[in-house]
Amino acid sequence: MSKQIVIPFGPQHPVLPEPIHLDLVMEDERVVEALPSIGYVHRGLEKLVEKRDFRDFVYIAERICGICSFIHGMTYCHAVEGVMDLPVPPRANYLRTVWSELSRLHSHLLWLGLMADAMGFESLFMQSWRLREHVLDDMEETTGNRVIQGSCKVGGVRRDISDAKLREIADGLEELRPQLEDLRDVFVRDSSVRHRLGGLGTLTEQQAWELGAVGPVLRACGVANDIRQTGYAAYDELDFTPAVETAGDCWARTAVRAEELFTSIDLIQQAAEKIPEGPIEVKVTGNPKGEFYARSEQPRGEVIHYVKANGTKNLVRFRVRTPTFSNIAPLVVSMKGIELADVPVVVLSIDPCIGCAER
Amino acid sequence: MAYMKRSPWIIHYDGSSCNGCDIEVLACLTPLYDVERFGIINTGNPKHADIFVVTGSVNEQGRQVIRNIYDQMPEPKVVAAFGICACSGGIFRECYNVDGGIDQVIPVDVYIPGCPVRPEQIIDGIVRALGVLEEKLAKMKEDGR
Numbered sequence: 225m226s227k228q229i230v231i232p233f234g235p236q237h238p239v240l241p242e243p244i245h246l247d248l249v250m251e252d253e254r255v256v257e258a259l260p261s262i263g264y265v266h267r268g269l270e271k272l273v274e275k276r277d278f279r280d281f282v283y284i285a286e287r288i289c290g291i292c293s294f295i296h297g298m299t300y301c302h303a304v305e306g307v308m309d310l311p312v313p314p315r316a317n318y319l320r321t322v323w324s325e326l327s328r329l330h331s332h333l334l335w336l337g338l339m340a341d342a343m344g345f346e347s348l349f350m351q352s353w354r355l356r357e358h359v360l361d362d363m364e365e366t367t368g369n370r371v372i373q374g375s376c377k378v379g380g381v382r383r384d385i386s387d388a389k390l391r392e393i394a395d396g397l398e399e400l401r402p403q404l405e406d407l408r409d410v411f412v413r414d415s416s417v418r419h420r421l422g423g424l425g426t427l428t429e430q431q432a433w434e435l436g437a438v439g440p441v442l443r444a445c446g447v448a449n450d451i452r453q454t455g456y457a458a459y460d461e462l463d464f465t466p467a468v469e470t471a472g473d474c475w476a477r478t479a480v481r482a483e484e485l486f487t488s489i490d491l492i493q494q495a496a497e498k499i500p501e502g503p504i505e506v507k508v509t510g511n512p513k514g515e516f517y518a519r520s521e522q523p524r525g526e527v528i529h530y531v532k533a534n535g536t537k538n539l540v541r542f543r544v545r546t547p548t549f550s551n552i553a554p555l556v557v558s559m560k561g562i563e564l565a566d567v568p569v570v571v572l573s574i575d576p577c578i579g580c581a582e583r
Numbered sequence: 584m585a586y587m588k589r590s591p592w593i594i595h596y597d598g599s600s601c602n603g604c605d606i607e608v609l610a611c612l613t614p615l616y617d618v619e620r621f622g623i624i625n626t627g628n629p630k631h632a633d634i635f636v637v638t639g640s641v642n643e644q645g646r647q648v649i650r651n652i653y654d655q656m657p658e659p660k661v662v663a664a665f666g667i668c669a670c671s672g673g674i675f676r677e678c679y680n681v682d683g684g685i686d687q688v689i690p691v692d693v694y695i696p697g698c699p700v701r702p703e704q705i706i707d708g709i710v711r712a713l714g715v716l717e718e719k720l721a722k723m724k725e726d727g728r
Contacts, residue, residue, distance in 0.1 A: 235648055242597050242605065243648065263644045265599045268680040275677055287674055290603025290699055334606060337613070353613035360610075371699055372603050579602040 226251050233567060235264050242578040246571070250564060258559040258567075260552055266582040273531075273539040278304055278512060279378050281539070285529075288544060289580040290371050291334065292522045294327045296529075296544075296580075297376040299520040302456060303531040304378050304539075306516035310506055314458070316380035318499040321458040322390070323367070323375060324520075325488040325495075329397075330359040330371075331523035332481045332488075335575045336411060339478060342568045343420045348410060355407060358400055362393050380505025390496040397489045404489075408482040421475035425558035425570035428472060437554040438547045439525020440484070441574050444469045444476035451521035462494045474573040481523075481575075511535050522547055524575045546580035590622025591661075591713055594632035596652055598685060599675075600639025603699030604666035608636060616702045623709060629655035634712045635689075638700075640668040640675060641682045653689045659719035661712045663693040665705060670694045 229250050235243030243264035249257040269284055276284065285300035286293040298320050305312055337352030360370045366385050367373035375382050385393075411417055427437065432445040442449050443466060450466035452459045467483035469476035512533035519528050525547030532541040551574040559570055597605050611618050612625055626632050629652045641649065653662065664685045667673035672683040685691050692715045695708040 235645075242602065243645065264642070264648070265597065265639070266642060266644070266680050267599050267640070267675045268678040269675060272675075272678060284674060287601045287603070287698075290601045291606060293601070293603065350614050353610065354615065357610075357613075357615045370701065371606060372601075577602065579597075579600065582599075 228256060231564070242576070244571075244576065244578050246567075248564070248567065253563045253565075255559050255562050255564065255567065258556050260556060262578065262582055264582070265578050269583050270542050270544065273542040275538070277537050278533070278539050279508065281542070282377055283374065286372055286374060286376070288546075288583055289577050291331050291577060292327060292524065292527075292580065293372045294323045294376060295520055295522045295527065297374075298324060298457070299518050299527055299529045300531070300542075301376050301378050302518035302520070303516045303529045304512055304533075306518055307512040307514045307531060307533050308378075308508070308510070310379050310508065312380055313503045313506060314500045315384075315502045316504045317458040318495050319381045319385060319504065320376060321462070322385065322393070322492055322495050323363075323373065323381075324457065325491045326359055326363055326393075328488045328523045329485060330356055330363070332485055333359065335481060335523070335572075336407070336478070339569070339572055340411075342572045343417070345417065348407075351407060355400065355403055358396065362396065365389070366393070377505065379508045380503070382505075384504050387496075387499070390499060394493040394496040397492060401486070401489060404485050408485065411482045412479050417478075418475060421478060421569065421573075422471070422473060424474045424566055425555075425562060425573055426471070426473040427554055427558050429470075431557060432472065432554055435554040435557060436550050437525075438550045439522070439575075440477050440480045441525065441551050441554055443467060444480045445472040446470040449526075451519050451526045454519065456518075456520060458495060458498075459491075461498060462491050464491055474569060477573045511537050512539070524548055524577055524580070525550065527580075544580075544583060546577070546583070548574070548577045548581040551576075552581070589633075589713060589716065590624075591633040591709065591716060592624045592626045592631055593634045593636050593709070594626055594629055594652065594656070595636045595638070596649060598637055598639035598645050598649065598669060599642045599681065600666065600668055604638035604668070604697075607699050607702055608638065608665065608705055611702045611705050616706065618706060618709065629653075630657060632656055633660060633716060634709065635660060635662045637662065637664055637669050637685045638666050640672045641685060641687050642680045643682070646682070646688055649685065649688050659716055659723055661692045661715045661719070662689055663695065663708050663712045664691045665695050665697075665700050665708060667696045667698045670696050673698060
């Protein structure tokens with residue numbers, strides 16, 4: 225056995241957009257063990273519920289993470305609505321679904337780009353982000369902002385999208401589809417990408433399940449687990465099947481996310497057709513009392529928001545379990561035995577969102 | 584772009600941002616905005632950088648990291664705080680683990696508020712930072728350094 229050395233990786237590192245620190249215990253070029261330490265982005269925003277009105281807190285919930293911000297805001301609203309037993313109008317549920325899926329599209333395209341960058345495929349990075357701008361334009365036209373929308377509120381949504389605009393979005397995505405198919409084909413079929421990602425950071429189905437993996441990491445191991453199937457918002461009225469791969473490696477995670485782009489487009493198009501007329505919000509009266517768990521599928525996996533209220537305008541406790549936090553344990557296991565040069569790719573393969581994980 | 588005399592290289596660090604500003608900084612590098620065509624490159628090495636772009640506020644653990652990056656950058660250097668969190672702590676100002684803006688740790692030259700900052704604002708911020716860079720350079724020449 226050769227000598228072991230420890231290489232620090234992060235918090236400021238060229239491949240990391242966000243600060244996370246890993247101590248890599250190495251034997252020559254092989255990683256024997258990876259020891260993560262977090263805390264660089266911790267803000268302590270859960271405790272802010274004690275100072276903010278529960279209606280205003282949606283703004284802070286949205287800023288848990290700037291990438292999956294809409295879904296965080298929506299899940300928080302679900303949790304408060306669950307406590308207060310508020311009936312959200314169907315049209316608001318459909319609009320939430322449309323914005324959720326637009327968020328998923330932008331997040332996955334963002335991630336595909338970062339992955340391409342991590343494996344040294346610069347032009348593919350630029351192509352992914354070029355296509356992402358179309359989705360951001362849809363966001364901006366419907367909510368007024370590109371990444372943090374502020375369009376969800378307790379009891380409904382803040383803005384309506386006209387039926388004509390919804391059709392325009394659906395048609396625009398249909399035009400985007402062939403370009404996204406080309407992009408997917410490069411990620412899934414290109415021999416250099418397959419060579420770079422295949423067999424890397426592999427997890428078995430058993431391991432992924434036992435370590436509590438969520439989202440695309442779990443689906444890449446052959447488990448068809450997608451919280452959208454529980455039917456929150458308008459998902460119970462829309463038809464979709466979760467994308468599943470069985471290889472469990474970085475390639476499979478990429479393939480699952482690339483496939484989900486098309487699931488999202490289908491869902492938006494279905495929602496644009498089925499959306500009912502009606503109000504977009506209900507009046508919120510009184511203060512919440514009780515507790516509730518709300519679950520949603522984020523681009524990165526399952527997120528759980530827990531709220532506890534005592535009948536005042538401030539909540540007593542707010543707790544979030546984010547997908548990245550659940551995926552760190554599987555990541556550490558999948559890093560055993562890989563080469564140092566592959567570390568950035570494997571770290572990125574779980575789509576780490578440290579802003580979410582540390583809050 | 585005749586008024587742009589230099590191609591500054593930037594180094595980006597996420598203090599404790601929610602990623603909103605970070606992805607907009609990255610979006611500036613990609614085809615729609617593409618600041619790389621002006622030679623503005625995002626580098627990972629503090630010794631190569633002219634402009635230090637910080638997003639997000641300061642917390643206890645990030646303090647020394649920001650300090651280290653700043654100290655390693657060669658003179659003249661400009662610090663740009665992008666996003667309201669980097670300027671003042673923003674919406675997270677009252678959080679127990681947020682000390683406030685970046686100016687709590689290092690001197691800031693350009694403040695660009697916004698939640699999140701838009702790519703147009705970021706490009707404007709970089710151009711402003713470039714102006715500060717010129718001033719600092721002139722000052723250094725004057726001092727005979």
